[in-house]
Amino acid sequence: MRIRAKHSAALASALVIALAGAARAEPDLDAKLVINGDLEMTTIAPAPAHLEGALGDNVISGWHYRDAATRQMETDDFENPAMSAVDEALAAWDTVDGSEGKSCADCHGAIEEGMKGVTAVLPKVTEAGALWSAEDFINDCRTNRMGAEAWDWDKDPMKNMTAAIALQSRGMPVNVAIDGAAAPFWEQGKEMYYTRYGLLQLSCANCHEQNNGNYIRADHLSQGQINGFPVFRLKNDGLVSIHNRFAGCVRDTRAETFSKGGPEFHALELYVASRGNGLAVEGPSVRP
Amino acid sequence: MRKLFVLGAAAMMTLPSVLSADTAPRDVAFADDGSVAESLTGVAGDPTAGLENATSRGIGNCVACHVAEGWKDAAFPGNVGPALTGIANVYDESQLRGILVNSKKTFEGTVMPSFYNLDDIIRPGDAYTGKAATSPDVTILTAQQIEDLIALLLTFDEPLPE
Numbered sequence: 001m002r003i004r005a006k007h008s009a010a011l012a013s014a015l016v017i018a019l020a021g022a023a024r025a026e027p028d029l030d031a032k033l034v035i036n037g038d039l040e041m042t043t044i045a046p047a048p049a050h051l052e053g054a055l056g057d058n059v060i061s062g063w064h065y066r067d068a069a070t071r072q073m074e075t076d077d078f079e080n081p082a083m084s085a086v087d088e089a090l091a092a093w094d095t096v097d098g099s100e101g102k103s104c105a106d107c108h109g110a111i112e113e114g115m116k117g118v119t120a121v122l123p124k125v126t127e128a129g130a131l132w133s134a135e136d137f138i139n140d141c142r143t144n145r146m147g148a149e150a151w152d153w154d155k156d157p158m159k160n161m162t163a164a165i166a167l168q169s170r171g172m173p174v175n176v177a178i179d180g181a182a183a184p185f186w187e188q189g190k191e192m193y194y195t196r197y198g199l200l201q202l203s204c205a206n207c208h209e210q211n212n213g214n215y216i217r218a219d220h221l222s223q224g225q226i227n228g229f230p231v232f233r234l235k236n237d238g239l240v241s242i243h244n245r246f247a248g249c250v251r252d253t254r255a256e257t258f259s260k261g262g263p264e265f266h267a268l269e270l271y272v273a274s275r276g277n278g279l280a281v282e283g284p285s286v287r288p
Numbered sequence: 289m290r291k292l293f294v295l296g297a298a299a300m301m302t303l304p305s306v307l308s309a310d311t312a313p314r315d316v317a318f319a320d321d322g323s324v325a326e327s328l329t330g331v332a333g334d335p336t337a338g339l340e341n342a343t344s345r346g347i348g349n350c351v352a353c354h355v356a357e358g359w360k361d362a363a364f365p366g367n368v369g370p371a372l373t374g375i376a377n378v379y380d381e382s383q384l385r386g387i388l389v390n391s392k393k394t395f396e397g398t399v400m401p402s403f404y405n406l407d408d409i410i411r412p413g414d415a416y417t418g419k420a421a422t423s424p425d426v427t428i429l430t431a432q433q434i435e436d437l438i439a440l441l442l443t444f445d446e447p448l449p450e
Contacts (some may be wrong), residue, residue, distance in 0.1 A: 195303075199421075199428055200401040210399060211368050217345075217352045217447050218364040251418035255411040 009274050026213055027064040035075055039171050045278030054209055055223055062222035066288060073235055073286040082163055082284035085239050089164035098148025112168060119169040120281050125181040131266045134162045153261040159239040164232050166283030168271060174227050174281060176273045189271025197257030225276040228285030235288060242269050260262035291406045310431040322394030328431035333439025341433050347428060348437060353405035358444045372450040373421060375441055384438050403429040
């Protein structure tokens with residue numbers, strides 16, 4: 001009887017472990033992301049040399065860390081809730097705005113042609129030596145070419161347009177430059193990535209390099225790749241920009257965060273993007 | 289110690305910010321191994337308050353990173369840190385105090401936050417607002433909250449998982 005009791009206790013604890021395992025699967029690395037039935041996405045890629053093995057052999061899209069239902073939403077543009085935002089941006093693309101009487105299309109033509117591959121190499125250093133994200137290029141067009149108002153970095157018109165532009169690179173490998181004029185920005189971003197901010201003294205690396213695959217409460221820590229941005233976050237019911245996500249992470253270390261669109265997050269964006277060189281551009285992706 | 293506390297408590301009524309029985313964060317005495325022998329408050333810890341603290345998102349939030357049999361009813365404990373089941377068989381009171389006050393003195397470079405520490409804080413914020421801190425001397429937990437957590441952890445004397 002005693003033995004039986006012990007045996008059933010062991011069985012019960014095995015069951016608990018099995019259940020915990022079911023609820024908290026490691027990233028499902030066998031899952032394949034195919035969008036609309038024909039666009040095969042590179043969600044696991046050989047790690048860029050500059051990482052020097054920090055993430056092991058491969059870099060992995062955050063898509064693999066999400067539950068099956070969330071992953072499914074990204075496989076079909078009719079299910080992807082970001083696509084209504086893209087539709088709004090496509091309408092804006094063709095709409096004249098500002099004192100010069102121009103639309104985006106007047107200079108860039110069809111977005112499918114004019115913006116193809118653009119997101120894959122952003123952020124990048126301009127001829128004038130500034131590190132620019134998609135948002136900077138968009139506002140430069142709006143204010144200097146169109147004579148229109150700049151869009152707020154983190155409001156819908158801008159997020160929608162960055163999603164529509166990212167879509168024109170979907171499936172192409174992230175390929176940001178980190179050498180030459182980009183090198184000092186990249187170094188700045190790398191230093192930030194390993195700096196332990198805030199009262200909690202946490203760096204990006206503490207969670208996304210040392211602990212990806214583990215959980216903080218119910219949050220499954222991924223590698224923190226940004227190839228899927230802007231992302232549609234189900235909990236926000238809307239698009240989230242790269243800098244918004246950075247600001248949230250730094251805030252959650254109980255730190256004074258950095259400003260969206262500021263020089264620090266530009267540098268961090270370049271560095272984090274470079275950690276995903278080789279992954280397919282997934283924007284706009286779907287995350288919990 | 290108790291006498292000191294009574295003295296401190298009396299003083300607090302008139303000079304709350306100047307005199308307190310609590311050991312200030314920068315006055316905590318660490319042994320070479322990172323342990324802290326002396327109670328931070330002189331008041332025995334309360335394990336019930338410790339459990340509330342450990343499982344509350346806005347306070348200690350130990351469950352964010354640790355599984356423990358002692359809080360098995362908490363939803364979705366994390367696993368960034370080690371399981372704390374049976375931890376009282378691994379570390380004594382002084383070691384637990386040292387780890388909670390400033391984990392880095394025991395485990396160099398550990399991810400674990402230092403819960404009663406003011407040093408080496410980069411860009412301190414005002415709670416979780418993302419804004420700059422309004423006071424330079426805020427710790428994650430109070431001295432008594434640390435003592436309450438120690439009291440809780442000392443009850444975690446289950447056999448260690450194999």
